[in-house]
Amino acid sequence: MLFARRRYFEDNYTYLLGAGGDAALVDPGDAAAGLALCAEHGAHPRWILHTHGHADHTGGSAEVRAALGARVLGHRGDAGLFAPDEDLAGRAELRLGGLSLRVHATPGHTAGSVLLEWEGKLLTGDTLFGLGCGRAVHGDPVRLAESFLSVVAALPGALEVHPGHDYVLRNLPFALSLEPDGAALARGRAAEAARAAGREPDPVALDAERAANPFLRLEAPRVAAAIARAAPQAVTPVARFVALRRLRDQA
Numbered sequence: 001m002l003f004a005r006r007r008y009f010e011d012n013y014t015y016l017l018g019a020g021g022d023a024a025l026v027d028p029g030d031a032a033a034g035l036a037l038c039a040e041h042g043a044h045p046r047w048i049l050h051t052h053g054h055a056d057h058t059g060g061s062a063e064v065r066a067a068l069g070a071r072v073l074g075h076r077g078d079a080g081l082f083a084p085d086e087d088l089a090g091r092a093e094l095r096l097g098g099l100s101l102r103v104h105a106t107p108g109h110t111a112g113s114v115l116l117e118w119e120g121k122l123l124t125g126d127t128l129f130g131l132g133c134g135r136a137v138h139g140d141p142v143r144l145a146e147s148f149l150s151v152v153a154a155l156p157g158a159l160e161v162h163p164g165h166d167y168v169l170r171n172l173p174f175a176l177s178l179e180p181d182g183a184a185l186a187r188g189r190a191a192e193a194a195r196a197a198g199r200e201p202d203p204v205a206l207d208a209e210r211a212a213n214p215f216l217r218l219e220a221p222r223v224a225a226a227i228a229r230a231a232p233q234a235v236t237p238v239a240r241f242v243a244l245r246r247l248r249d250q251a
Helices: 031-040 061-068 141-154 168-178 183-196 206-212 221-230 237-250
Strands: 002-008 012-019 022-026 047-049 071-074 093-096 099-105 114-118 121-125 160-163
Touching (some): 022 099, 031 061
Parallel strands (some): 121 160
Antiparallel strands (some): 012 022, 114 121
């Protein structure tokens, strides 16, 4: 089994999945980075997978597709951003040669955002980040809330989270403003140590993310109190999530 990632631009990641001689490249927003990752591991992906359609995740797909003869798979909800060769809408299971993936539709950041689950790893694109979540860009904060409260909440805690950006340190101040002595503090220290050592941060399990990420902790006393102060009228879980996202936007 092959699983590798490569950073491009400032904080984006593209991922390479391989099994049984087959491979897929996820979110090659930069063609040079995606092709270099493939070359590094001697892989020739026949598929390109999109977690969503934003250009910083799909901008290299056309060039990579042409270079490798690959097919692009993405959700039709984002076809206005990048039209895929194959639609992921309604496809909970995906078999690509030796690769078997689960697809979780999580609209909100964009209409076509999905999570990709493979071999105990969860590729979350711009839906779920370390200590945060994506903004509702080309999407809807209510649908984002519903995706978190239904789809993300139901996923196994042992899944290893692999987001589309390295945003832990960017999200850390907001998380600490809500829970100064919570699990986010240790998470931030680990990210700072990795950066100081010139290495990529280690992934964490979804349960560890649930212990530190305020968007997965609406019921935590300090998070709930902050939401109540900012939006006392927000009483449903969806409304409270939306209010928390608004607080993050204003931070």
